[in-house]
Amino acid sequence: MTAIDPTAHLSAEQIEELGRELDAIRDEVIAARGEKDAAYIRKVISAQRKLELASRGILLFSFFPPAWIIGTAGLSVAKIMDNMEIGHNILHGQWDWMRDPKIHSTTWEWDHVSPSEQWKHSHNELHHTYTNVIGKDNDLGYGIMRVDEDQRWHPFHLGQPLWNFLNACFFEYGIAAYDLELGKNLHKRRRNNPEFRARARAVGRKIRKQVLKDYVIHPLLSGPSFLTTLAATFTANLVRNVWTHSVIMCGHFPEGVQVFERRSIKGETRGQWYLRQMMGSANISGSKAMHFMTGNLSHQIEHHLFPDLPSNRYAEVAVKVRALFEKYELDYVTGPLPKQVFSAWHKVFRLSLPNKKPKVKTPDREQELAAA
């Protein structure tokens, strides 16, 4: 959809060969999955639970400022771990192979207002199948933003930096609304659809439980620290929301990431599907700690190619995937978090304004080679 198709230099055979090479990478990891991987996720889950327990314990004394700071920081990290490295990845079925009914995509529930069942549908099924296809993948702008020059501009889009900021602060609610397809379903005729109502009730129940826990029960348990604990849980939720929103924005929004037209995926082959994932995702570079705190979504490209591989394997897979990008002369979009966040926000601002319709150029391979 962008002016120049960055994959135009690949022949159909090359794209299928690329698909086979990616399949081989996947098979290799699957064959090697084992005890160490299982121990990894168990360790992360156990660490998350202990951290949350300890932080909530400390917050019982949150009227004492150092306790407030430590407890809030701990709870923020615990909530990020729950959503990212644990929840997101388990709900992808990355750990289903362990056959542990307690760590399974069909049974897991996360500390988030969107019920995992609904999130799995909108995220695993719609977003991951139709990655970056305008009109099919609503993750692109969550239905409230303009994300590509080709999309028609509307005065509503002038406000999109503000919408995006609010969405970041209350991200879990944004996701819940998005999983419910609230915008579409609030339409008069659809509001009374029993299936929608049942799903809305499920979200309502989940919100009630989460709110009761964070803003009533735990503050009450803190007694004299009621208000400070309330402030702490609010802050932890805010930190978690802004963090996850930032990480997720980096996955598909930075400059250089491609979006696709609906008709481009008709009859898509496995190789073409892989190629779309490669061109439609972006990574975040950084330390091991950074990868962990993003739930390894810093390896967004690898995650989109292989959404069901255990997250602790993405780092080693990334080396091989990157080599394929080089081999096939494709652009591997990556960068440190601040750069990627800036890039994504820059796009949000840029596209809030109208632009001229870009002309579609066919790349001239000869000319490109001569220039290079």
Added chain:
Amino acid sequence: MTSTALRSRAWKLMEMVTTPLLPSDYLDLVSPLRAGADLRGRIEAVHPETADAATLVIRPGRGWRGHTAGQYVRIGVDVDGVRLWRAYSLTSPTDRRDGRITITVKAIEDGKVSNHLVRRAVPGTLIHLDQPTGDFVLPQDTPAKVLYLTAGSGITPVMGMLRDTRFDDAVMVHCAPRPQDVIFRDELHDLAAGDKLRLTEVHTATDGILDIARLDALVPDWAERETWACGPAGLLDAAEKHWAEHGVPERLHTERFRAGVVATGDGGEVTFSATGKKADADGATPLLDIGEEAGVLMPSGCRMGICFGCVTPLKAGAVRDLRTGEITEAAPGVLIQTCVSAAAGPCDIER
């Protein structure tokens, strides 16, 4: 308010504190064997019995209800990160003072779980347990004359009975390849030396497989004895035929360790057990498509194996992953992605 009602209120409050997790998710971190927890056990010791058999001493969780001699227990063990469930006979007496239980495992060729337990299991490991079950047990009144006909690891449920009960007249015919392959050999010989058991060992490596007709010579009064037989299918089939031919089938009690081997091939008849529908499947069509064509409401999602929106329990049979060719056999708790799995023989999908 009764104490039960009070406790359930308190538990509800606890659930509000821990949502979306359950209080037990936190309690499991510190006390996985407590009362009220999912039933688990901890391996406390592993004692080698023969070159390829070992006894595991297990401390069961507080919820363990106790067993009857001769029964088995299903245990769930994580092997290479994958939880696998197998059944093993309990070999400990029912009144063991320290409350521990034992199972005795023989490593079978290519047996993932048995080899793991015999050769790699380490004390301290947590395993998952079911309550004991099985009707390969003695009646309320111990029979006056008993015959045990066993082979290989078929000795294990019988050992549970021998350790638990005093017999007036018990005879055992046990088959194993060589003397050193006889599990519990020392203990059996001690029982024989103390006149508590009349023991005949058949060494199949030198004598060949036991011909059931030899029983007349080995145990002339076999037909008068209440008999418990456990071992390979061949031995049990022969025994059942022999007892029936002599008109005393009710005196024979058998225990088969392995259900029929799952036949894996290309395609087969698929049963959708929840709806009762059936359909023929080839080895290349995803079960999702087979089900939908048969008019079964199948959960579905991306249809390419990435979203896990179609996972469904596999109740019987085997399926093949169309991407990797890997075979998955039915077992409790096994779920398959129907969009990338094809029938590898007859199978049963819970839809």
